[in-house]
Amino acid sequence: MLVLQNMAIKHKLILIIMLACIAGLVLAGVAFIGWERSTFRNNMVRNVSTQAEMIAENCKAALAFQDAEDAKETLRALRVEPSIIFGAVYTGDNKLFATYYRNYADIKVHPSGFQESGFSFGDGLLTVFRPIVLDGEIIGTVCLRSDLSPMYAMLKRNTGVIIVVLFLSSLVAFLISSRLQKVISGPILSLAEVAKGVSEENDYSTRAIKHSNDEVGLLIDAFNEMLEQIQQRDVELVDAKEKLEVRVEERTAELTAANEQLTQEIAIRKKAEQRQAQLLEQLEKVNQELKDFAYVVSHDLKAPLRGIKTLTDWISTDYADKLDEGGKEQMNLLTSRVGRMHNLIDGILQYSRVGRVKEKQVQVNLNELVSEVIDMIAPPENIAITVESELPTVECEQTRITQVFQNLLSNAIKYMDKPQGQIKIGCIEENGFWKFSIADNGPGIEEKYYEKIFQMFQTLLSRDEFESTGVGLTVVKKIVEMYGGKIWVESKVGEGSTFYFTLSKQEVRAKNEKLQANIVS
Amino acid sequence: MRIRAYSLIVLALVLFTAMIAPEARADSATSSEYQVKAAFLYNFIKFVDWPKEKTTDGNEPIIVGIIGKDPFGELFEPIEDKPVKGRKVVVKRFKGLKELEESREKNESERHKQIDIIRKCHLLFICRSEKTKFKETINLVKDHSVLTVADTRGFLKSGGIINFIMEGKKVRFEISVAAAKQAKLGVRSQLLRLARRIVEEEQSNEVEK
Numbered sequence: 134m135l136v137l138q139n140m141a142i143k144h145k146l147i148l149i150i151m152l153a154c155i156a157g158l159v160l161a162g163v164a165f166i167g168w169e170r171s172t173f174r175n176n177m178v179r180n181v182s183t184q185a186e187m188i189a190e191n192c193k194a195a196l197a198f199q200d201a202e203d204a205k206e207t208l209r210a211l212r213v214e215p216s217i218i219f220g221a222v223y224t225g226d227n228k229l230f231a232t233y234y235r236n237y238a239d240i241k242v243h244p245s246g247f248q249e250s251g252f253s254f255g256d257g258l259l260t261v262f263r264p265i266v267l268d269g270e271i272i273g274t275v276c277l278r279s280d281l282s283p284m285y286a287m288l289k290r291n292t293g294v295i296i297v298v299l300f301l302s303s304l305v306a307f308l309i310s311s312r313l314q315k316v317i318s319g320p321i322l323s324l325a326e327v328a329k330g331v332s333e334e335n336d337y338s339t340r341a342i343k344h345s346n347d348e349v350g351l352l353i354d355a356f357n358e359m360l361e362q363i364q365q366r367d368v369e370l371v372d373a374k375e376k377l378e379v380r381v382e383e384r385t386a387e388l389t390a391a392n393e394q395l396t397q398e399i400a401i402r403k404k405a406e407q408r409q410a411q412l413l414e415q416l417e418k419v420n421q422e423l424k425d426f427a428y429v430v431s432h433d434l435k436a437p438l439r440g441i442k443t444l445t446d447w448i449s450t451d452y453a454d455k456l457d458e459g460g461k462e463q464m465n466l467l468t469s470r471v472g473r474m475h476n477l478i479d480g481i482l483q484y485s486r487v488g489r490v491k492e493k494q495v496q497v498n499l500n501e502l503v504s505e506v507i508d509m510i511a512p513p514e515n516i517a518i519t520v521e522s523e524l525p526t527v528e529c530e531q532t533r534i535t536q537v538f539q540n541l542l543s544n545a546i547k548y549m550d551k552p553q554g555q556i557k558i559g560c561i562e563e564n565g566f567w568k569f570s571i572a573d574n575g576p577g578i579e580e581k582y583y584e585k586i587f588q589m590f591q592t593l594l595s596r597d598e599f600e601s602t603g604v605g606l607t608v609v610k611k612i613v614e615m616y617g618g619k620i621w622v623e624s625k626v627g628e629g630s631t632f633y634f635t636l637s638k639q640e641v642r643a644k645n646e647k648l649q650a651n652i653v654s
Numbered sequence: 655m656r657i658r659a660y661s662l663i664v665l666a667l668v669l670f671t672a673m674i675a676p677e678a679r680a681d682s683a684t685s686s687e688y689q690v691k692a693a694f695l696y697n698f699i700k701f702v703d704w705p706k707e708k709t710t711d712g713n714e715p716i717i718v719g720i721i722g723k724d725p726f727g728e729l730f731e732p733i734e735d736k737p738v739k740g741r742k743v744v745v746k747r748f749k750g751l752k753e754l755e756e757s758r759e760k761n762e763s764e765r766h767k768q769i770d771i772i773r774k775c776h777l778l779f780i781c782r783s784e785k786t787k788f789k790e791t792i793n794l795v796k797d798h799s800v801l802t803v804a805d806t807r808g809f810l811k812s813g814g815i816i817n818f819i820m821e822g823k824k825v826r827f828e829i830s831v832a833a834a835k836q837a838k839l840g841v842r843s844q845l846l847r848l849a850r851r852i853v854e855e856e857q858s859n860e861v862e863k
């Protein structure tokens with residue numbers, strides 16, 4: 134089949150036609166010979182049977198009256214039929230009664246088996262048995278054997294004729310098919326030629342020529358239609374390509390513009406960042422200078438102040454008898470002012486120390502720390518400080534957290550105006566923070582001062598009324614914020630105020646370090 | 655019925671006397687010869703056509719008569735049961751004409767009955783004992799389509815139809831076509847072909863085969 138597939142269509146057609154022709158002829162020949170053979174055989178059987186019948190009829194009397202000579206005479210009549218080479222008459226008990234041989238040499242042509250009736254082919258002979266019936270009784274049997282070689286000779290001759298006819302017919306079929314195949318293969322070949330031209334030269338404008346209105350014609354129509362469509366598509370494609378190129382160019386231009394803009398913006402931003410960094414650096418420098426300055430000033434101021442205090446003590450001691458009451462009062466005022474000055478400088482020192490002086494971070498149990506702070510403050514009899522809830526253990530600098538509680542509790546005690554003062558310390562957990570509260574039943578703070586109290590040197594009452602530096606809350610705020618927390622106040626005037634501050638549970642340490650790093654840089 | 659039974663008894667007596675007669679007893683050689691002859695008698699029936707008036711009723715048996723001193727004895731017995739042409743075969747034995755004539759005085763009607771029965775036979779074998787009475791016997795059945803057979807020389811001359819002859823040990827026969835024609839019997843050519851001699855004209859112009 135593969136060989137057939139790879140052949141040219143022309144040869145394929147011829148081959149198919151030839152195969153069909155030869156197959157038909159061979160089949161017809163075989164059928165003819167087969168039919169002829171069977172006809173021959175049938176005729177022969179019929180002829181020989183008829184002869185046997187005649188012999189049987191003529192031998193009846195001979196058998197009945199046991200006249201073998203007469204039977205032999207009857208059999209001798211077979212001479213006229215050259216194909217019959219043997220004849221015999223058997224008696225009723227199957228004994229040979231009379232025989233006939235065409236040639237006396239052919240003694241061996243006796244049939245191999247005895248039958249009462251019927252025929253058989255074998256040994257190149259047809260053997261026919263016929264019963265001899267007299268008055269409804271089988272009184273003997275006739276056997277005739279006929280030579281089949283004339284039949285075979287005739288069949289052979291006929292086969293030869295058929296082969297010659299077959300050869301001649303094939304030749305004619307070949308001549309006709311090789312001429313007529315062009316009717317089919319011609320249009321297909323021309324179509325193939327056009328298709329090849331189209332695919333090689335990409336010329337979609339050529340068209341195949343239609344020769345006929347059969348399926349090949351339809352194929353050519355379809356092919357031409359297809360070519361037309363391809364041509365159209367081709368044009369559309371070229372068009373689309375051009376459009377696309379234009380659009381790509383446009384887009385590229387837009388992108389380039391946007392890119393340039395972006396580059397410019399990035400440059401501007403970079404400059405701004407540089408500027409910011411510069412400013413930040415300046416700010417840090419200024420801040421540091423300020424801190425150093427504050428420290429140096431307060432530290433250096435302390436020394437002359439101590440001198441003044443000492444001198445004041447000396448004067449009031451040494452000149453106590455020389456000074457009148459006015460003088461003494463002046464001297465007391467001086468001492469108290471110097472004391473205030475001292476406190477103020479201490480406060481500033483404390484404030485500047487926060488974040489500047491580093492301490493080791495430790496686990497601090499706030500329950501213990503708060504009770505220590507309360508002991509240290511030693512509150513007056515009329516003020517009760519209670520811790521309302523269990524306080525946590527936090528990791529921080531012990532001095533700082535001590536300062537926070539100390540300042541807040543001192544403030545509450547300092548401003549207490551009620552005869553029975555109550556201060557309550559609490560702590561709850563809220564959003565990953567510890568939220569501490571220190572509530573008093575003091576005078577309270579007006580809302581407009583909620584922010585102001587945390588600013589440096591701000592006191593709500595005159596300094597003559599309360600000894601206050603105005604630094605405490607500022608220091609507390611700074612410490613809390615250093616730990617990433619917040620501090621605020623809630624209050625009702627006349628009923629008391631509550632200071633809240635938060636400490637991060639997890640990020641205390643991290644924030645602390647970050648803050649310290651920032652401060653250092 | 656009575657008459658028939660009586661005649662049968664007479665026939666049996668006749669047969670009995672024939673059988674015990676020492677000259678009628680066949681020796682072994684003649685017995686095989688008569689065996690063949692008996693078979694031939696049967697076969698003659700198959701090759702001879704009787705006129706219509708003799709075969710009106712299909713069911714009636716074919717009667718084979720043996721007249722005179724019977725040489726066959728029991729030889730018919732094995733073939734007696736075989737039907738021929740679809741009919742039964744009955745073998746009947748008769749006294750010779752001499753005896754019949756002798757009994758004339760005693761019983762005229764009995765004699766006539768015997769003759770009637772003889773005339774009804776299809777085939778009549780006339781034994782050698784009747785040699786002197788051939789012509790008379792033949793004349794008796796002449797117009798009644800009876801196939802007369804004998805095995806005695808000169809039988810055809812007397813007007814008989816078939817006569818057995820011996821060719822060595824083989825049994826052959828001769829036929830008088832003229833006599834057959836006279837008796838309105840059709841003899842088939844197959845049978846004629848086997849005859850050793852055929853007599854075409856009455857008692858003359860004999861054709862030797």
